[in-house]
Amino acid sequence: MVYGITPCLPTGLCYSRHTCDPRGNLPMRVAIIRQKYTDFGGAERFLKRAVDALSQRGVAITMLARAWPPAADRRIINPRYWSRTERDRGFAAAVCAHLQQESFDLVQSHERIACCDLYRAGDGVHREWLIQRARILGWQAKVADQMPYHRYILQAEERLFHSPQLKAVVCNSAMVKQELMDHFRLPAQKLHVIYSGIDCARFHPDLKAHRSAVRQQWQIPLEAPLLLFVGSGFARKGVNALLQAMTLMRQSAYLLIVGKDKQQARFQRRAKQLGLAQRVRFCGPQQSVLPFYGAADGVVLPTLYDPFPNVALEAMACGLPLLSSTKCGAVDLVESGYNGWLCDALDHHTMATQLDALCDPHMAVPMGQAARQTVLPLTLDAMATRMESLYTSLLDSPLP
Structure with missing residues (x-):
């Protein structure tokens, strides 16, 4: 044996x-x-x-x-x-x-x-x-x-x-x-x-029923623009660049970070240094991310390198526009300005502009609908x- x-x-x-x-x-x-x-x-x-x-x-x-x-x-x-x-x-x-x-x-x-x-x-x-x-x-x-x-x-x-x-x-x-x-x-x-x-019946726009409860739990105003990051390994997944881009945004959006990282305290200190501590919530790993998709207006994954994260499919199936990087496998499905946005993982200024677009419901809602249609065959x-x-x-x- x-x-x-x-x-x-x-x-x-x-x-x-x-x-x-x-x-x-x-x-x-x-x-x-x-x-x-x-x-x-x-x-x-x-x-x-x-x-x-x-x-x-x-x-x-x-x-x-x-x-x-x-x-x-x-x-x-x-x-x-x-x-x-x-x-x-x-x-x-x-x-x-x-x-x-x-x-x-x-x-x-x-x-x-x-x-x-x-x-x-x-x-x-x-x-x-x-x-x-x-x-x-x-x-x-x-x-x-x-x-x-x-x-x-x-x-x-x-x-x-x-x-x-x-x-x-x-x-x-x-x-x-x-x-x-x-x-x-x-x-x-x-x-x-x-x-x-992807199970598009489970990951569905109806998850917005959780919007109020999740926002109340994490002390986020009901009508405030809310971005969602889901992933473990914050350095590779682009949390540093995301925080930096948020300082360049026109809108005062909130951010939920769901996932596990041994260096989470370091990223929390970075958010505080950038003046974002009041608008960024580190939620840690969660048994279910479904309610978080329901609470968000868009999902952000500016990863430095990722073959194709499941989060991309889950977000799009939930009817959320996705912002990701050009070195993420989601480039196969995301068309900038149609069902999401793509940018270089280290281009903070372009990322900030695209984050503002995610926070504009006149743009984000139809983009989210297009995102869901994109993944329905998968x-x-x-x-x-x-x-x-x-x-x-x-x-x-x-x-x-």
Whole structure:
């Protein structure tokens, strides 16, 4: 037995790609790899929804993870570690060892692990993130990039994208697809853009019923312009730039910041230094963001780099215009002035102008309506259909 693995009884019926034909009667058996689940992680929330949707279509899913909510079929693989580099390295080694013992029709990874058939690049391209981060770190970037963790991730990407086992990559935006072609010279036919699905019945303009209660809870005037930021990792997601842009706005808008960050106190001090303490509320992580969407007039995500945050889809489905950056995968869907706004993550003046537009109901309301229409086709069922179709095509392809 591989050290660190807690076995669970398998529930799948087929153990070989030769005997598990997706066109036959036996269920397709797919292993999905993700280290852990957190209620506040957008990628994990998406994956849980995706697993549920695929399971409902008869795909037998087995989760391989360090920690995951109770599921019909999961393997807990949790080797010890002493640093985040060893955490990722140890998990990768343990998973690959386990896959030598248990056979699946397809192995789909959401981590940078080379022993997979299909990789979902939901975390984007680390090379590109380091390039964008250097814009705010300056000369310090060369030192920071040499940290063991970054060196390990860069090496892991090289191994993954040049692995002979890798048959396809799912990109959650066209932006990520282009980055993989630019950085790793991957052929376009190996890269499949499949957008995350969104439940437009759950994320709906009717959430405005929460407007009064949420504003009262956070001491925000009912008629005041209110912007919403949702995300964890404030530096990467652009909170500094957002605060700076707010000082340049014509309107005295309020801002709710929902999410988790170990350095939250530092951002609170920054808001105070900029004279924004009375209009910015740090709400911390929330079990449900739905009421917050209902209270807001627009959603702001000026991220320095983000492959395609679920928050973008959620906001648009709620009928809220979205302001995001040109290095966010939402560029695929957002058209400036029509259903939202796009700007460079560090262009404070342009961002301020666009924030003022979000606060103007004559512009924001029709833009929000257009935003919802944009994402209505991106259902969970549509996403599951495309994933299942990709699985079938990979199984039908010649064996190596």
